Amino acid sequence: MRPPATWLGLLRPGDYAVVAAGIALCVYAGFSLWRGGAPEGLIVRAGGEIFAEADLSRARRIAVPGPLGTTVIEIEPGRARIATDPGPRQYCVRQGWLTRAGAVAICAPNEVSLILTGRGGDFDSLGY
């Protein structure tokens, strides 16, 4: 077999389109499949009941009343955290910013929990 004078000469116009479409498909698949874990919204529960559901598009604060006092949840685009909590050990506050879908911060003494929703959560359900 002789090697052709120019390999590109073997390509026909539609072949370029097929190559481009193939690459585009891979890039699209990569972005949509590997972006997993980005949170879409959050759910705040107080005493086991849903207190608030919100998206993570803009910054704001939510005050949640509980048996010990008020837990303050701070939201920023793409992340959320428990800003203050009246609980004695402050575990949920020290957890810091939650950034992944399925991440949970639980202030058990004040019966408040914060969950980020989205595809690819790490657990099935949460009960008290």
Next chain:
Amino acid sequence: MTRSVIELTPTDTDRRIARHAAAAIALTVAEAVIPLPLPGLKPGLANIITLAVLARWGWREAAWVSLLRVFAASLLLGQFLAPGFFLSLGGALASLGVLAGAMHLPRRWFGPVSQSILAAFAHIGAQLLIARLWLTPHDGVFYLAPILGGAAVVFGLINGFAAAALLREPA
């Protein structure tokens, strides 16, 4: 005792299919030596033969060559009826299905390179589906899709070039 003699007379077509299948089998066995970085990621050099046969002798012969290759190569590699065999068979059937359509694309615009890439995508698509339904029943296998898709473009392109170069030769 009467000796019963069954005489098979191979036609020219039979000989041609056997010759092409032999070449495809040789390529498959040769590429089995190459270590795979990922399960299912390989060049699929035998498809060069399938594409050339498709262009020159039609879909029926290409299907014969491709499927004979799947069976014979899996026997040679000790993979017959192992999971790899079913992935290979599923991929080959899907590729042939797509090629049955792709061969009717206008020749002026689409050459062997297009057919090669389309067939490669059909191949990995079928393999991912089989893997998802049977071997790894978890959506995690789809995380491989972008990598396998990239390989389909690259190896599809290379195999397509090889087939196009082969087809410049007289039959």
